[in-house]
Structures are given as structure tokens and as C-alpha cells.
Amino acid sequence: MKTETRNGSGGQSASRGHVKAAGWGKGLSILTRITVMALRHPFQSALAIGATLIASGFQLMIPKLLGRAIDEAQGIGAGGSVGTAAQDALLVTALLLLAASILRGLFTMVQNYYSEAVGHHIGYELRLACYEKIQRLSFSFHDSVHSGDLITIGLLDLEGVRMYFSTALVRMIFLSVLIGLGAYLLLSTDVVLGLLALSFVPFVGWRSSVTQLRLRATWLDLQERLQVLTRVMEENLGGIRVVRAFAAQQHELEKFDAASKSALELAHQRVGIRVANTSAMTLSFFAAMGLVLYVGGGKVMAGEITVGTLASFLTFMTILQMPVRQLGLMVNAFARASTCGARLFGLLDLDVAVKDAPDARPLQLTEGTLRFENVAFAYPASPDTPALDGVSFEARRGQTIGIVGPPGSGKSTLAHLIARFYDVSGGRITLDGQDIRSVTLKSLRRSVVVVQQDSFLFTTTIENNIAYGDPWAKENQISRAAESAQLHNYVLGLPASYGTVVGERGVSLSGGQRQRLSIARAVMLKPAVMVFDDSTAAIDAATEQRIRHAMRRYASERVTIIVAHRLSSLMHADHILFMEDGRIVEEGSHEELLARNGRYRALYDLQVRPGDDALTG
Numbered sequence: 001m002k003t004e005t006r007n008g009s010g011g012q013s014a015s016r017g018h019v020k021a022a023g024w025g026k027g028l029s030i031l032t033r034i035t036v037m038a039l040r041h042p043f044q045s046a047l048a049i050g051a052t053l054i055a056s057g058f059q060l061m062i063p064k065l066l067g068r069a070i071d072e073a074q075g076i077g078a079g080g081s082v083g084t085a086a087q088d089a090l091l092v093t094a095l096l097l098l099a100a101s102i103l104r105g106l107f108t109m110v111q112n113y114y115s116e117a118v119g120h121h122i123g124y125e126l127r128l129a130c131y132e133k134i135q136r137l138s139f140s141f142h143d144s145v146h147s148g149d150l151i152t153i154g155l156l157d158l159e160g161v162r163m164y165f166s167t168a169l170v171r172m173i174f175l176s177v178l179i180g181l182g183a184y185l186l187l188s189t190d191v192v193l194g195l196l197a198l199s200f201v202p203f204v205g206w207r208s209s210v211t212q213l214r215l216r217a218t219w220l221d222l223q224e225r226l227q228v229l230t231r232v233m234e235e236n237l238g239g240i241r242v243v244r245a246f247a248a249q250q251h252e253l254e255k256f257d258a259a260s261k262s263a264l265e266l267a268h269q270r271v272g273i274r275v276a277n278t279s280a281m282t283l284s285f286f287a288a289m290g291l292v293l294y295v296g297g298g299k300v301m302a303g304e305i306t307v308g309t310l311a312s313f314l315t316f317m318t319i320l321q322m323p324v325r326q327l328g329l330m331v332n333a334f335a336r337a338s339t340c341g342a343r344l345f346g347l348l349d350l351d352v353a354v355k356d357a358p359d360a361r362p363l364q365l366t367e368g369t370l371r372f373e374n375v376a377f378a379y380p381a382s383p384d385t386p387a388l389d390g391v392s393f394e395a396r397r398g399q400t401i402g403i404v405g406p407p408g409s410g411k412s413t414l415a416h417l418i419a420r421f422y423d424v425s426g427g428r429i430t431l432d433g434q435d436i437r438s439v440t441l442k443s444l445r446r447s448v449v450v451v452q453q454d455s456f457l458f459t460t461t462i463e464n465n466i467a468y469g470d471p472w473a474k475e476n477q478i479s480r481a482a483e484s485a486q487l488h489n490y491v492l493g494l495p496a497s498y499g500t501v502v503g504e505r506g507v508s509l510s511g512g513q514r515q516r517l518s519i520a521r522a523v524m525l526k527p528a529v530m531v532f533d534d535s536t537a538a539i540d541a542a543t544e545q546r547i548r549h550a551m552r553r554y555a556s557e558r559v560t561i562i563v564a565h566r567l568s569s570l571m572h573a574d575h576i577l578f579m580e581d582g583r584i585v586e587e588g589s590h591e592e593l594l595a596r597n598g599r600y601r602a603l604y605d606l607q608v609r610p611g612d613d614a615l616t617g
């Protein structure tokens, strides 16, 4: 089983750029896996394949019947009948022809419907599996993969796999029957004419496959160039203020033009490939037809075959032309399913790094005590540089722990380890004596809530955003949480109050308001451990103090961890840890740390003027 991260031992990425085209053996096993998925819908698959066989049978009857009709019209039908008898025979053949065409059409409909249906079922199952996997993959994976790559796997690659059943497998059955049985019928009627009629098949099949594979390669290239175009546009829109402020429109336009030109060149190249090959294939088809006409016409004149037989040869060639031209599409569909499947299954087969242990039990909370015991941690991206080293502390219910230190000292890392976003590399973290790796993730994440630095809002109402973790929450619970986060009065002033839609497509909130909404969202859950990861940085000190005041009782019932840059955010904490290079270098209460005259004191002198203590409440 592959590991979830790219950089760990045996690490493997699911990103597009890093998965090479599957080798033959691997490609075959991927295609087998998709076929097995299709066969899990036996009724639909059987109908699709059965209808394909029947439709190709009827398709093959048409040239035969046409030839027979022509012969009968000339009075040289099977019985050599003339007059009314010949007319009757012609009518019967015409009706048979009509019936064969209708039945062919009907069975083709059944084939198309059920082969597409199987594809859509596979698409649905894979889409769900992908989404579920992405939800479960841990942060170390998301750290290493661009979210755009995941979206591409979930959309484009999934489409390649979904199309496999209808455009590769069923089409292959259809083409095999049509060409195989058709060749037999032609050759058994007249070997020379049969060979001439089939002479265009290898050339067209080869050209079509080569063209489609070349078009596929350039298509992938084109997608990459279009992605560059999208990125330039995204950056331009995102940074529009910077662009205008620095009068860099011309520079931006040139960047966009360069990306756009490179996409245009490739598009031209693609048109060239397609047009040249279409003409070559058509030429070879008509050349073969000319040969059949010439040699067949001679045979008709020599009385070796009838005009009807010659006509059936020509009709057969016309019928065969389209599917043979589509051979390339089929080859392409196989190639596409194999590479897309490699990436998609690569993602689905990743082993989730942070998951429930086999014997995991729900967390049992009693005292509500959190302990770090000699915790060490290194990110998979830089295994040799520990982000945390030898961190030990204890926090009991009702206590507030402040964590401060220079940027990069490991504060956020410490906060994330409590919710088990990553697993510790050494030591252990316990909640009421239970190692957090031994309890179920669901129960842990109900008991530990991290209010992040970046407050993410979903495009929905304020009410739904606050109640995200508890969809059954009552209105008064939501407004009470908003009151604690000092958001209630602001919400009442909005046009639709708690029903106001926020997020990218709704009312935009300021950084501080977003943070207050995140705090309200976390407060709703009443966790045993509440972690604020620099989540009040955009809130002014006075409002922050009011929040702290409103949450005083709330804080007395749980462990509160406050990570902050601003000392005034955590000076009131019962215990403060000063971090540097992943280690606790000083700890104690505010007064104790001041008295030590160390790093904390230096930071205090830098940030807080004497007399400002009143701010901290």
C-alpha cells in the first residue's frame, strides 16, 4: 500500500504531474479493474453487450439485403422469378430491409443507453469514493498536493475512466464483430473482391489510431497551456489592486498574450494533424472503392457475380468505413482510461496516515486533562528538521494555556497536533490518560476544536455557518454563541439578520468579523479542549477583551489554548509557554515570566507599554 505523503519513504503522489503513463502490465490491471466495476452492474452490462452483438448482426444483414433487392429488381433473384413474382420478392426484401434497419436502430439505442448508464454508475461510484478519500486524507497529504490537481483527478480523470465502458469496451466488441463477421461474409462470397473491399481497413485503422494518440498527446499539452492561461488570469483578478496600483496592466497583458499565443499555436497544430489525416483516410477509402468497382465490374461483365453482389460489397464498405475510422477513438479511449485510471486509483489506494487504530475506542472524558509528554514532530516535507522537540506540559479543565514565540517556532504545529491533524513523531499526547492515537477520530474531534488563523466561510447563511458542527442547534443557542463571540449585534444590523448569506457569493465580512464567526462556530460545540490558533489577530484588542469576558464561564469548563503573537491576547493565561525552534524555552505565569527577565520580558517590553495591562482584563 502506498503511503499518503509524497516525501516519506515509498511516498507517492496522486498529482497529475507525478504519475507516469502506466506500463502495459499495470495498464492492463487498471482496465481489468474498471471492467470488474462495470460487471458489478450485470444486468445493464449484459444488455449493453447483448444489444451490441445483435445490432452488429442486423447491420451486417443490410448490405446483403440491398444486393438481393437489386438482383430481384432485375429479375435475377434467388428463384429467377419474373413479373409479379419478382415484384413480390422485391417487396419482401424491401420489408426485410426496413425491419433490419429498424431493429438495428432499436438495438443500437439499447446498446448506447445501457453502455452509457453503466459508465454513469461507475462515474458516480468513483466520484463518491474520491470525495470520501479526499475528506479522509490527512493534512500531510494536502500539504503536498495542489488542490487544483485533486480537482482535475476528480473531474477529468474520472471522465476518462467513466467513458471506458461505452467508448472502449463496447465499441471494441462492436468493431470486432462487424469487421470479423463482415470479413468472413465478404471473403466467403468472393476472395479477391473481399480482400479489395477490406484493403482500406488496415491503413485507416492505423492512421486513425496514430492520429488519435497524437491528438491526445497534444490535448494534454493544450490543457497545460490553458492552465497557465487560467493561472495568469486568476492572479490578475486576485491581485487586481496591486496591478492597478503599480500601473502594470501592460506587463500583465503581455504575460497573458504570451500564454494565449502558445495555446493558439498548439490549437493550429492540432487542426493540421486532424485535417491531413482525415483526407488521407478518405482517399484510401475511395481508392479501395474504385478498385472494387473496377475489378467487381469486370466480374459482373464476365458473369461471375451479379450486380447485386457488387452493390452489397460497396454498401458493406460504406457501412464499415465509419466504425473503422473510429478505431482511433477506441484506442484513445483505452489509453485514456489507463492513464486516468492510474491517477484515480493511485489516489483511491493511498493509505490514510491519520486514521482510527483497529482497536480505537471513543474518548472517555472525566477530568478533562490534556498532557503533552515529550512530544516531538517533524513534517514529512522536512523530516530532518523537527518542528517540535521535547514538548511537555499539562493543562487541566478550567485552565488557559498561552503559547507565544517568534514565527516558525512551532506554535501552530503544537495546536494542530492536539486535534490529531498530524500524528506525533515522538512522545505522546493524552486526554484523561488516553493516547489520542488510541481513540476514535470522530470522538476526538468532537472534544478538541481548533479555531484556525484563516476563517473559512461557506457560501450559506450566517446561521448555517455558525451551526456547521451542530446542524440541529436551536436558534437561541446560535445567537448565544454569536453573543459570546461579540458578533450578535453586528448580525442583527444585517439585512436578513442570521439569514444573511455570507461567503464568496454573499455579504463579505471583514477579517475580524470572519474570525468572530469562526469563534462562534467553535463555541457551539462545547469541546473539552478549545484551541485558538492566532484566531483573534484581526480582532481589535478591546473587542477581544469583551469576547474573553463573555466567555469567562465557558472557559472555566474546559481547557483553553491560546496561540497568539499579541501578548495582550494571552497575558491573562494561567500558564504561558514561550516557544523557540520547536522547544519550550520559558514557561510560567505572566508575572513569573516577567520576573525572569528573559525572552518573554523582552517581547513584553517591545509590545506592551507599562500601564497597558488594564487592556487584558
Ligand code: ADP
Pocket (backbone or CB within 6 Å): 143, 379, 380, 381, 382, 387, 405, 406, 407, 408, 409, 410, 411, 412, 413, 414
Ligand atoms: P508558528 O506557528 O510558530 O509560526 P509553525 O508551527 O507554523 O510555526 O511552523 C513551525 C515550523 O514548521 C516552521 O519551520 C515551518 O516552516 C514548518 N512548517 C509549518 N507548516 C508546515 C507544513 N505544512 N509543511 C512543512 N513544514 C511546515
